[in-house]
Amino acid sequence: MFAGDTLQVARRLLGTLLVSRRGGVTTSGIIVEVESYLHQDDPASHSFRGPTKRNQAMFMAAGTLYVYSIHAKFCLNVVTEPAGIGAAVLIRALQPWCGIETMQARRGTTNLRELCTGPARLCQALDIDLTADKTDLVHSESIYIQQPPRVVTDTQWQITESSRIGISRGQDALYRLFIDGHTCVSGLARSHRQKRGWLFKECEASGTTIMLRFVA
């Protein structure tokens, strides 16, 4: 699931369910937006200059959680590639799924779109902080990823690629992926990208049919 080529893993992660269980409370959301951070030739990646105390987790086994803090908030990555490489996928947005009332309380808002739209917001909603760094997603009972639930209607969806958000180097790489048209994607979708002059392109339909109930 997590081992192997980062860009492929990122694609596979879209549409899966990220689950957090804390003190008997389960919160979860469907992954709708991700960004890949490679090692070689990727100056935007935390691992670009080699291992440090902060980015140790990135060099651990695939499926390890890499959590870092920024601007007094937290962001969550899933480590990919063989151990020692230093690549990961940043989870940028979720469609809220389970434990919505708990997420609303943690986030201090009842607005569904604001619960998990953005990498730091979803960490707050799932109660993930630096103590979750280096968690093994494959064996953990508190944070893990599973296939999406079967719901109402089958929805065919497309993936759009774009440049990554908030970085100063490596802006030309199309390493941001999101479910096209989904209301829970961050970054003000289209207008924001165009104003910034960011690169993006529409992709072929994934061909995958998943069970996804869109938030209205």
Added chain:
DNA sequence: ACTACGATTACCT
């Protein structure tokens, strides 16, 4: 020890 800064967000006009 000190400083600058960031894979962000909330709130302002």
Added chain:
DNA sequence: GGTAATCGTAGTG
């Protein structure tokens, strides 16, 4: 549209 808030790292002396 713009910018202040906020704090853990990493880089420097």
